[in-house]
Amino acid sequence: MTKYTYLLIDLFSISVPLLVSFHPRSGLYKHWYALLPAIAITAMFYLLWDSWFTSMGIWGFNPAYITGIHVSYMPIEEILFFICIPYACVFTFDCLSRVIPADVLSKRLNYISYALIGLCVVIAAIYHNNYYTASAFGLLAVLILAANYSKVPWLGRFYVIYLILLIPFLIVNGLLTGTGLDAPVVWYSSDHIIGPRILTIPIEDVFYGMGLLLINTWIYQRLRYGKVQLVLAK
Secondary structure, eight states, X not given: XXXXXXXXXXXXXXXXXXXXXXXXXXXXXXXXXXXHHHHHHHHHHHHHHHHHHHXXXXXXXXXXXSOSXXXXXXXXXXXXXXXXXXXXXXXXXXXXXXXSOTTTTTTTHHHHHHHHHHHHXXXXXXXXXXXXXXXXXXXXXXXXXXXXXXXXXXXXXXXXXXXXXXXXXXXXXXXXXXXXXXXXXXXXXXXXXXXXXXXXXXXXXHHXXXXXXXXXXXXXXXXXXXXXXXXXXX
């Protein structure tokens, strides 16, 4: 069963969100026309990045925890990761958007955005030789700058929901990086990360995950609501 570890983590992550998507109060399945393309487009970009860094030895996968099925040298579980995790996260965003006001951080939004941009730029510049650190923080800085400049109406809500999503994030990424296991499912080269970890999770993963969800959410919102990007404010 050990070789199914990563696969089971993927399936566990999407199982409840997928089932609840068909509940009348969710109805997310009605909007798959927006969600599935968002996931596919984002996954293609991240898998190219993933494949490149894997080939460079910046990170890799423990063969003891994967089935051994590969597509273009990438484990099938890693491909599923970019489907299952974004689906679960956008599902959560969609649900929580019904209870979290659209203007939840309106008075502080610019301060938060520019503080995050500044932090990401500084860290990316200082650790420019750490490829994972520089790329994760650098990309997030660009994404937040673009979202803030475009005045997407859900950005403040996104920040709040991402903080909530850090709870399941710690569980899933903790398992993938070795929390509770004899060895990590996904390992990282110490030459390309800063070093600080949350449990066994490199701090870079928090910002990498934020960028991953931000792109998925942005495309989903745009395809579902068009240029207006209507926000469920009530």
